[in-house]
Structure formats: structure tokens, C-alpha cells
Amino acid sequence: MVCWAPVRWGADAHCRLLGFSRIHWVYTEGVAMLSICARHTRGGIYLCNYLTAQRAGGPAPCHFSTSQPSLSKDHRDYSLPNVSWSQNLQDLYNKYQELSKNGNWKCIPSCSQWRLVKSQVGDPMEGVRENRFFIRNLDKDGVGLECCMFYNKAEKRMVCIFQPGPYLEGPPGFTHNGCTATIIDSTAGEVAVCTVGMAVTANLNIDYRNPILLGSTAIADSMVEKVDGRKVYTRCTVRSHDDKVVYAEATGLFIKSNL
Numbered sequence: 001m002v003c004w005a006p007v008r009w010g011a012d013a014h015c016r017l018l019g020f021s022r023i024h025w026v027y028t029e030g031v032a033m034l035s036i037c038a039r040h041t042r043g044g045i046y047l048c049n050y051l052t053a054q055r056a057g058g059p060a061p062c063h064f065s066t067s068q069p070s071l072s073k074d075h076r077d078y079s080l081p082n083v084s085w086s087q088n089l090q091d092l093y094n095k096y097q098e099l100s101k102n103g104n105w106k107c108i109p110s111c112s113q114w115r116l117v118k119s120q121v122g123d124p125m126e127g128v129r130e131n132r133f134f135i136r137n138l139d140k141d142g143v144g145l146e147c148c149m150f151y152n153k154a155e156k157r158m159v160c161i162f163q164p165g166p167y168l169e170g171p172p173g174f175t176h177n178g179c180t181a182t183i184i185d186s187t188a189g190e191v192a193v194c195t196v197g198m199a200v201t202a203n204l205n206i207d208y209r210n211p212i213l214l215g216s217t218a219i220a221d222s223m224v225e226k227v228d229g230r231k232v233y234t235r236c237t238v239r240s241h242d243d244k245v246v247y248a249e250a251t252g253l254f255i256k257s258n259l
């Protein structure tokens with residue numbers, strides 16, 4: 001069975017989770033979302049330049065990254081703790097790892113997938129190209145998004161514990177709302193995909209309740225509310241690590257892929 005997956009967080013892991021044997025990587029939102037959301041970050045500008053250069057067939061700018069992975073390198077699992085993690089993030093990670101021991105929760109690995117793919121469905125970057133894991137697209141630990149997702153199949157629920165870094169600044173000292181939207185979209189999208197198979201976002205409504213301080217630890221808690229044919233209705237709440245502050249509430253509609 002073939003799974004057509006967009007370049008997303010853990011898509012590879014999910015395809016395996018869902019029992020797909022082959023994975024074809026399809027370029028979808030990467031460039032568009034990077035140019036909107038990541039433009040505000042130094043790394044984002046590098047990435048935009050890099051992707052623009054690639055599309056034009058030229059070389060990547062040399063300032064893109066000093067630790068740019070090579071295609072032959074093993075993939076790194078970005079969901080593992082690193083030194084930039086705060087104690088709060090580490091504590092939450094430990095909590096969900098503990099909950100995973102009885103099998104109710106499952107930690108979702110996130111990989112920086114770099115694959116050689118050929119255009120199969122009108123890929124705008126035809127030929128050989130490189131794919132990156134969008135929500136963790138800065139190689140340097142701690143400057144972008146540090147995060148890890150946990151899935152609960154019985155509850156049709158996905159949580160993403162995360163810590164936004166300084167390159168994700170919107171209002172001074174606080175997280176850009178585009179970043180929060182990305183986390184919500186990714187977390188809700190993941191639970192939709194885990195529930196029905198490949199699906200894409202058709203609609204996302206977000207109420208931003210409170211700003212998220214950069215460097216703080218938060219949780220995006222998403223669940224599937226209803227499946228109606230190809231339509232998957234999800235709900236997501238983003239709150240502080242101690243559940244005291246609600247940062248955002250969202251509903252999302254995902255449509256199961258026909259492919």
C-alpha cells in the first residue's frame with residue numbers, strides 16, 4: 001500500500017504506525033508556510049533563500065546552516081530531549097514517557113527526513129530535492145521549536161509538549177501567532193491522520209487567548225471530536241505546562257485524502 005504524505009512532522013513515523021509499507025514524499029506547504037511564518041526568523045530567511053535558490057536550480061546559500069545534514073546521514077530524532085530543554089519541558093516529557101509505559105500513550109519520533117524523490121504528482125521542485133521537518137526546521141537546538149508529540153489511540157488524542165525559542169518571536173518576548181498556528185495545525189493534523197489515514201487541513205479556526213512567553217513550556221492538546229465520511233473534526237487547546245493559562249483554543253477540519 002502506498003501512502004502519499006506531505007512533508008510533515010513525523011509523517012514517516014505515522015505512515016509506519018498506520019502500516020503503510022512505502023512512503024512517497026510530496027512537497028505541499030513547505031515553501032508557502034516558510035515564507036509566511038518563518039520569514040520573521042533569521043533561520044527562516046536562510047531557509048526561504050535556500051528554497052528559492054533550489055527552485056531556481058541554483059545552489060543553496062552557503063550561510064544556510066553549518067550543520068546541514070547530508071542525504072546519507074542517519075536521521076535525527078528531534079523529539080528527544082537536548083540541553084536547551086527547560087526543566088518544565090523535561091518534566092512533561094518524563095510524565096508522558098511514564099504514561100507511555102502501559103501502552104496508552106505513544107511517543108511520536110520526529111525525523112529530519114531527507115529523501116531523494118522524483119516528481120510523481122507535479123512536484124514544483126522537480127527532480128532531486130531535500131525535505132525538512134517543518135516545525136523543527138532550525139538545526140540549532142533551542143532557537144526554534146523544541147517539541148515532542150504523544151499519541152493516545154483510545155482517546156483519539158495527540159499532545160504536543162513544546163518550548164518556543166527566540167527565533168520564533170512575534171511581539172517582543174512572545175511567540176509569533178503563526179508559530180502557535182503551526183503547532184495547532186500539526187498536532188490536530190497528526191491526530192486526524194492517525195485516526196483516518198492521510199488527511200489535509202481544510203479549515204482551522206483559532207482563538208488566541210493569551211500570549212506565550214518565549215522559552216516557556218506549553219502543551220497543545222488535540223483530539224478528534226467526530227468523523228463524518230472523509231471529514232475529521234478536531235479540537236485543540238494550547239495551555240501552559242501547569243494548565244493554569246489557556247493560550248489558544250482551536251477547531252480544525254481535516255479531509256481524508258482520496259489517494
Ligand SMILES: CCCCCCCC(=O)SCCNC(=O)CCNC(=O)[C@H](O)C(C)(C)COP(=O)(O)OP(=O)(O)OC[C@H]1O[C@@H](n2cnc3c(N)ncnc32)[C@H](O)[C@@H]1OP(=O)(O)O
Nearest residue numbers: 008010011014029185189190193199200201202203231255
Ligand atoms: C503526518 C501528516 C500530518 C498532516 C497534517 C496536515 C496539515 C496540513 O498542513 S495539510 C496542508 C494544507 N492544506 C491543504 O493543502 C489543503 C488544500 N485544500 C484541498 O486540497 C482541498 O480543498 C481538500 C482536499 C481539503 C478538499 O477537496 P476535495 O477532496 O475535493 O473534497 P470536497 O469534495 O471539496 O470536500 C469534501 C467535504 O469536505 C467539505 N469541505 C471541504 N473544505 C471545507 C472547508 N474549508 N470548510 C468546511 N467544509 C469543507 C465539503 O463541503 C465536503 O463535504 P460533504 O462531503 O459533506 O459534501
